[in-house]
Amino acid sequence: MNVERILPQLLVGQNGLEIDSAQQWEELRRPELLELFAEHVYGRQPLQRPETMTFTAASQAGCLDGKAIRKSIHIDFSGENGGQGRIRLTLYVPADAAAGKKRYPAFLLFDHGRLSAVPEGDSPSSPFWPVEQILASGYAATMIAAEDIDPDEHDGFRNGVHGIFDPQDRPRAADAWGTIAAWAWGLSRAMDYLETDPDVDPARIAVIGHSRGGKTALWAGALDERIAMVVSNESGCTGAAVSRGKAGERVHQINKAFPHWFSENYKRYNHKEDELPVDQHLLLALIAPRLLYVSSAAEDEWADPVSEYLSLQLAEPVYRLFGADGVAAEPFPQLDSPLHTERCGYHVRAGQHDLTKVDWMYILGFANGRL
Numbered sequence: 001m002n003v004e005r006i007l008p009q010l011l012v013g014q015n016g017l018e019i020d021s022a023q024q025w026e027e028l029r030r031p032e033l034l035e036l037f038a039e040h041v042y043g044r045q046p047l048q049r050p051e052t053m054t055f056t057a058a059s060q061a062g063c064l065d066g067k068a069i070r071k072s073i074h075i076d077f078s079g080e081n082g083g084q085g086r087i088r089l090t091l092y093v094p095a096d097a098a099a100g101k102k103r104y105p106a107f108l109l110f111d112h113g114r115l116s117a118v119p120e121g122d123s124p125s126s127p128f129w130p131v132e133q134i135l136a137s138g139y140a141a142t143m144i145a146a147e148d149i150d151p152d153e154h155d156g157f158r159n160g161v162h163g164i165f166d167p168q169d170r171p172r173a174a175d176a177w178g179t180i181a182a183w184a185w186g187l188s189r190a191m192d193y194l195e196t197d198p199d200v201d202p203a204r205i206a207v208i209g210h211s212r213g214g215k216t217a218l219w220a221g222a223l224d225e226r227i228a229m230v231v232s233n234e235s236g237c238t239g240a241a242v243s244r245g246k247a248g249e250r251v252h253q254i255n256k257a258f259p260h261w262f263s264e265n266y267k268r269y270n271h272k273e274d275e276l277p278v279d280q281h282l283l284l285a286l287i288a289p290r291l292l293y294v295s296s297a298a299e300d301e302w303a304d305p306v307s308e309y310l311s312l313q314l315a316e317p318v319y320r321l322f323g324a325d326g327v328a329a330e331p332f333p334q335l336d337s338p339l340h341t342e343r344c345g346y347h348v349r350a351g352q353h354d355l356t357k358v359d360w361m362y363i364l365g366f367a368n369g370r371l
């Protein structure tokens with residue numbers, strides 16, 4: 001798109017102060033941006049780790065011809081409203097990990113109904129979730145599913161973690177968490193478990209999501225600094241893509257089609273992206289200096305690859321504060337020519353909106369030696 005985009009400034013605080021060091025970024029700008037995204041876009045998570053949370057090893061079995069172990073973990077919690085929740089985490093580790101030899105870095109996939117049959121299935125690999133390819137690259141593969149955290153429908157916030165934790169005796173606040181913030185909260189609970197698993201290296205976990213899952217991975221990664229790498233695959237509107245001047249899906253369209261995804265406040269910006277106090281490059285910058293990978297598909301005009309790439313370029317000044325470079329100097333890359341810098345990566349794959357084996361090949365290639 002050839003529009004002039006006037007965007008909120010990355011390195012100027014709300015009080016007008018210029019941010020020119022990593023310390024100022026971490027002490028001033030980063031916290032205020034987290035507040036702005038929580039208040040105006042995703043909504044505030046009312047709690048972090050529930051006091052009642054427990055982990056139970058539900059099952060463990062060999063799989064993939066003895067090459068791997070599949071563990072099934074139940075993450076259980078309850079709320080003051082009396083409700084109970086369970087996130088089922090599936091974890092595949094190479095067989096030698098279980099022998100106590102090594103703690104593996106891991107990819108944590110946030111699934112949104114794409115893999116409904118897989119967690120308990122015998123043959124776990126699919127193009128979306130290529131467990132064998134991930135394990136062969138030297139990583140553990142773990143996943144949780146959206147449906148265990150919050151249903152992907154506008155149910156008046158009565159079910160899922162909203163039903164368990166939201167106050168029922170007063171009207172819902174305009175900055176209360178939407179479903180994407182609830183899902184991001186679920187990813188942090190998966191991190192809580194993974195910190196305790198002897199086969200996983202908790203300092204080397206990449207969170208990955210596709211589309212609405214990519215939006216979720218980004219917000220989780222912004223909030224939770226235990227996450228070492230974030231992968232946003234084709235997350236588009238209110239994910240990686242800059243909203244101002246964006247092609248394809250716009251804020252009013254996402255709010256209409258998915259009224260449960262964001263805070264009520266976000267609806268104030270329907271047709272008014274220019275009035276948002278943030279834009280999505282600021283979200284990407286909240287991942288810095290950790291590893292950040294953004295991927296697009298050429299035919300995915302709804303997500304808008306150009307605006308996704310622009311966002312990654314515009315996040316670079318924060319990486320520079322930490323002494324790392326980004327992709328700002330590079331023009332929009334050729335199809336299937338991944339661009340990998342020290343801390344940031346991008347590719348645009350030929351084809352349609354999806355997470356494919358080709359995406360995984362580029363993403364694993366970036367992680368190799370970095371994560």
Ligand code: GCU
Pocket residue numbers: 210211212213234235236237249254257302
């Ligand atoms: C819809 C929605 C997008 C979303 C996508 C997906 O197309 O408009 O914002 O990313 O679904 O999750 O696949």
